Amino acid sequence: MTTTGLNDRVAAKREVRRIKNLPTVPGIVAKISRLVENPETSAAEVGRLITQDQVLSAKVLRMANSAFFGMSRKISSIAQALMILGFDVVKGLVLTSSVFDMIQKSMAGLWEHSIGCAAASGAVATALGRDDAEEILVAGLLHDLGKVVLALNMPEEMDLIKSKVESDNVLFYEAETAVMDFHHGEIGQWLAEHWNLPESLAEPMRLHHNPERAMVQPECTAIVHIADSIIRGWGFGYAGDPWVPPISPAAWEMLKLKGKDLPEILNILEPKLANLSELTQSGS
Amino acid sequence: MKRISVEHAQPGQILAQKLQRSDGVLLAGQGSEVTEGLLRMLTRMNIDSIVIEEENKQTPEELEETFQNRCAELEGRFARVTGLPLMAALKAALIDRARRERDEALAAILPAAEEGAAQ
Ligand SMILES: [Fe+2]
Numbered sequence: 001m002t003t004t005g006l007n008d009r010v011a012a013k014r015e016v017r018r019i020k021n022l023p024t025v026p027g028i029v030a031k032i033s034r035l036v037e038n039p040e041t042s043a044a045e046v047g048r049l050i051t052q053d054q055v056l057s058a059k060v061l062r063m064a065n066s067a068f069f070g071m072s073r074k075i076s077s078i079a080q081a082l083m084i085l086g087f088d089v090v091k092g093l094v095l096t097s098s099v100f101d102m103i104q105k106s107m108a109g110l111w112e113h114s115i116g117c118a119a120a121s122g123a124v125a126t127a128l129g130r131d132d133a134e135e136i137l138v139a140g141l142l143h144d145l146g147k148v149v150l151a152l153n154m155p156e157e158m159d160l161i162k163s164k165v166e167s168d169n170v171l172f173y174e175a176e177t178a179v180m181d182f183h184h185g186e187i188g189q190w191l192a193e194h195w196n197l198p199e200s201l202a203e204p205m206r207l208h209h210n211p212e213r214a215m216v217q218p219e220c221t222a223i224v225h226i227a228d229s230i231i232r233g234w235g236f237g238y239a240g241d242p243w244v245p246p247i248s249p250a251a252w253e254m255l256k257l258k259g260k261d262l263p264e265i266l267n268i269l270e271p272k273l274a275n276l277s278e279l280t281q282s283g284s
Numbered sequence: 285m286k287r288i289s290v291e292h293a294q295p296g297q298i299l300a301q302k303l304q305r306s307d308g309v310l311l312a313g314q315g316s317e318v319t320e321g322l323l324r325m326l327t328r329m330n331i332d333s334i335v336i337e338e339e340n341k342q343t344p345e346e347l348e349e350t351f352q353n354r355c356a357e358l359e360g361r362f363a364r365v366t367g368l369p370l371m372a373a374l375k376a377a378l379i380d381r382a383r384r385e386r387d388e389a390l391a392a393i394l395p396a397a398e399e400g401a402a403q
Pocket residue numbers: 143144184208209
């Protein structure tokens with residue numbers, strides 16, 4: 001058998017999986033995306049659409065008012081959230097709220113890992129003095145969505161990966177690569193394409209374990225990559241294995257981070273994590 | 285610090301973060317004590333949770349043990365990345381935090397311990 005033959009088979013297998021197993025985009029997210037494609041759509045119209053679903057609106061507002069954003073004033077309506085946080089962030093929160101149950105069901109501790117990585121992404125962005133910390137935070141929230149699809153839609157592979165993590169003492173993505181020849185980053189990428197997500201979410205989803213390959217959003221991807229290791233080091237949540245993944249020195253240097261920035265990042269992060277407990281209790 | 289519901293709050297607890305009304309007006313500063321009056325006001329204003337300093341009922345020996353356990357857990361999590369300078373720096377920063385928390389908790393209970401000894 002030639003290598004090409006093998007590669008073809010792997011590619012074919014991927015293609016099949018991709019078509020068969022990807023969950024559909026949450027209806028509300030599709031509707032918002034369609035609305036926004038029209039340049040004449042106003043924020044008020046988007047606000048009205050989200051507000052139609054009261055449970056979802058409540059979840060979005062709870063996140064908007066959480067320690068993530070550290071608002072000194074309470075955001076009391078979706079319209080206000082759109083005005084203060086901006087359209088992309090609110091859309092990210094809608095997306096996160098609509099996949100919340102999926103994340104919760106997929107793996108114990110993954111929701112905590114996701115909000116922890118979000119808070120850590122925001123903390124790194126803040127320490128870097130960036131003004132897009134909110135957007136980067138949303139990328140942190142959704143970075144491991146590929147694991148959710150894996151756990152819910154590919155249970156046999158998931159079992160093999162779990163036992164490999166335990167028997168070989170490897171990282172989750174290393175076990176995924178050994179079992180499937182790809183990892184949750186690529187699944188995340190398929191999902192992002194399937195759902196038409198912007199590159200600011202898609203690239204961190206795909207490359208947060210290979211940040212040096214990022215082309216479109218290299219800094220955002222590098223920040224999520226580093227945040228992932230920080231939150232694993234902190235021991236907040238669970239992401240499939242007990243180890244801290246190594247930080248890529250290239251990603252670290254690209255952001256011009258220094259060792260002395262670490263204590264500062266941890267100082268920004270701590271009060272946020274203490275407050276996020278309200279997002280970990282009762283989901284709905 | 286931890287967030288608790290106003291229902292479960294007790295007078296005498298210490299606010300770990302300032303409390304603000306939804307329009308930004310300061311209600312109580314960080315470090316101030318929770319009072320009956322403050323709790324009544326919060327209930328009236330529909331504020332349902334506050335962030336308080338965690339009470340420390342541990343003895344110095346227990347605090348030391350907690351610290352040692354946290355260090356051991358950190359060593360465990362970082363076991364696959366020993367020898368990488370960046371990861372060593374992250375681990376050191378996390379251990380520093382744990383040590384500082386231990387020292388702050390020790391400082392908070394020491395006056396009480398001395399009072400106890402004087403009686
Ligand atoms: Fe990941």
